[in-house]
Amino acid sequence: MLKVLHHLFLPHQHNNHKAKILWTRSLLILVGLFVMGRSIVDITIGLRPGILGYASQIDVGKIVEYTNQNRIKSGAEKVTLNAQLNAAAAAKVDDMFKENYWAHVSPKGTEPWTFISNAGYKYQHAGENLARDFSNSKDVVNAWMNSPSHKKNLLDKRYKDMGLAVKDGYLNGVETTIVVQIFAVAPTKSSVGKIAADSISTNEVLAQEEFKPTAEISPLSLSKVWSASFAVLILFALVMDWIFVLRYNLIRISGKTWAHLTFMWFVLLAIFVIRQGIIL
């Protein structure tokens, strides 16, 4: 075992003074292994829906707080949670899980505004922001703020009310957390009814403000660990290679270890920097 590890990770005369794991052939095998591992995760999700899950700690109160902070900064008024809009948002999330879709309009053609009207909120203008797979409230609001169309909704000065729902459920067999944010303003006496929409849930949604991580394995964190393991493995081999090349003053026809180290550090940092949430 030690001999194998020595051969894999340390340069010496029997591996042509280059750790075997850094050989071109080995790198190709690593690419294959990586793709195979990812495929196993994807196939597992397909065959055993629910075996891999995802749950986050998203707090409705925090989303309201961050939303209003951004609105105040931009000169817009604070929006207040509206019970009817909360109910509409909750109904939208339930519908997404029930019909297994991730879109503003359901496969049956139900538009977001239908949920608002069904909740009894009469609106003049309304808008809807969606998010999924985020692990905390701040990232959700930041992602919306980084997207021009979502930002426009979030900072729209016309809106007075907001509805929010955060729920756990299954989409395509994978447990996830969906956030629905609806903005709306009720018509004034002089205004003409115009479609817009959004709503927030009342007691029902408040009961789901916090989601504790479940004991199940998140496919997202599993993917991150899988990617990071490969990056760390190569970084380790490169560091050992660099030390041995320096120590024994080895001269080889090969790529530059320092350059590979720099690039793999970039890869490892990128793996940790990337947040996996999606907005719509």
Next chain:
Amino acid sequence: MNKSIRKILEYIILCFVLAALLFLLLFYNGSKETQKIIIVIASAWYVLWGYYHHTKEKTVDLAIVIEYLLYGVLGGLLVVSLL
């Protein structure tokens, strides 16, 4: 230009560009398509940098280009698979 200064400069440029791309990845969190493009640019940049660097060193050959290409592909895959 002195050879060692040129080498240092090339490494500084490599680090600087990768750091800038990392910052862009952070900035575009939530926008997966943009992040995918950034990763592809980073991988392509690394392969091109390797080719340029070894050309200047007069040590470029197919095996080395393939080595950089494999690092680029593997590194890109590790990140893009998360998006």
